[in-house]
Amino acid sequence: MLAWKPEFEFGIPEIDRQHKQLVEIGGALSEMITDQTQTDYYDEIMAMLKQLENYTVTHFAYEEAAFDAKGFIGSSAHKFEHKLFVKKLEKYFSNLEKIDSDQKGVLVELLTFVSDWLVMHIIKTDREYVELLKA
Numbered sequence: 001m002l003a004w005k006p007e008f009e010f011g012i013p014e015i016d017r018q019h020k021q022l023v024e025i026g027g028a029l030s031e032m033i034t035d036q037t038q039t040d041y042y043d044e045i046m047a048m049l050k051q052l053e054n055y056t057v058t059h060f061a062y063e064e065a066a067f068d069a070k071g072f073i074g075s076s077a078h079k080f081e082h083k084l085f086v087k088k089l090e091k092y093f094s095n096l097e098k099i100d101s102d103q104k105g106v107l108v109e110l111l112t113f114v115s116d117w118l119v120m121h122i123i124k125t126d127r128e129y130v131e132l133l134k135a
């Protein structure tokens, strides 16, 4: 089960709030994986993908504007990681048949994708701008 951890917390309220949204998306994905009440989750998966897409658009733009305003030296490398996330997400939208035929498999994949992002990007890459943004 995906839950908010102290190491995700930066002490920057708006960014913490946005990062919590991603943890919530991860929580909803893991609930859907264990849920047995339906036989078809296609619409729910599409709704999750839409949520993730909206999240990347608003959150990445917010973060990038915030660190660029402070002249963050790691800006381009950081934006590149954001781009890779968006690209990976786009792939799902171009393979809707796979989503339909392997629903639980896709959910597990999406959950891994979100969990890895929390550990690899939020804990490591995002940490790099924290001091600068708080200064």
Ligand SMILES: [Fe+2]
Pocket (backbone or CB within 6 Å): 063, 078, 082, 121, 125, 126
């Ligand atoms: Fe980021």
